[in-house]
Amino acid sequence: MIKSMTGYGKAVVEITGRKLTIEIKTLNSKLLDLNLKIPGYFREKESEVRSLLNQQLERGKIDFFIATEVTGEMLNFSINHGLAKKYHEELNSLSALLQEQPPSDIISLVMKMPDVMQTSRDEMQDQDWGPISDAIIDAVSQVDSFRQAEGKVLEEDMLGRVHSILMLLDSIEPYEKNRIRELRERLLRDFANLKGDFNGTAPDQNRFEQELIYYLEKLDITEEKVRLLKHCQYFLETLHEAGSQGKKLGFVTQEMGREINTIGSKASDADIQKIVVQMKDELEKIKEQLGNIL
Secondary structure (H helix, E strand, C coil), rough: CCEECCCEEEEEEEEECEEEEEEEECCCCCCCCEEEEHHHHHHHHHHHHHHHHHHHHHCCCEEEEEEEECCCCCCEEEEEEEHHHHHHHHHHHHHHHHCCCCCCCCHHHCCCCCCEEECCCCCCHHHHHHHHHHHHHHHHHHHHHHHHHHHHHHHHHHHCCCHHHHHHHHHHHHHHHHHHHHHHHHHHHHHHHHHHCCCCCCCHHHHHHHHHHHHHHHHHHHHHHHHHHHHHHHHHHHHHHCCCCHHHHHHHHHHHHHHHHHHHHHCCCCHHHHHHHHHHHHHHHHHHCCEECC
């Protein structure tokens, strides 16, 4: 089963004096790009959180947030008067610059500014880590479920496009037979017309047949068709393998594209070229989807 790199998870936990809201957002990225925004008193657990996210989410651009809300149970607090005064001055200065009246609730705004309210409980308590850890795991689990659901949609889309490529590959067969036959007849006809231009010295018919066979074999696309079929089958098998398969599927699509391009370069036939263009279009859409596969 494949997973998308896009996901979202949220969990809320209440500990003594605080309510923590944990959010995880993930997007596609070739490597692990982990961004943590957490309260200062939480820093001692940062490495543990990073390790957990790295193991569980593996890859992608991951934004991890912890928002803290002080509850009524937090009694031991103080106001940072110097910082509050600075915020108040800056808000008044901004109002004057904009030629606006200072807001009537400016004190309320100042009290909501970062670090104005200070509590005596700035360190992580041992008994708090258990509930917080469980909440983080819950949010990670939600991200994983989101990724699986998104991956299912991507999987169905890619399945349909690979089957379209296989159908297009089958549609080449009648054009291929006619192409080789017509090409052989045209070359033989041109060879016959050239016989009178050699001043009585006709070219060697056997040598010409040998060269003709060699030339037609160089234009034959049977091997490329067989390899493309095998690559498509391998792609479908890989889709259903366990674990992250995004990079592996990317390598398979490279091989598929190589065979499609070779078929296009060998086939000097307008109808086959149209089919090749359609296959390329389907393959490019698969590659776009793979950009978001874990």
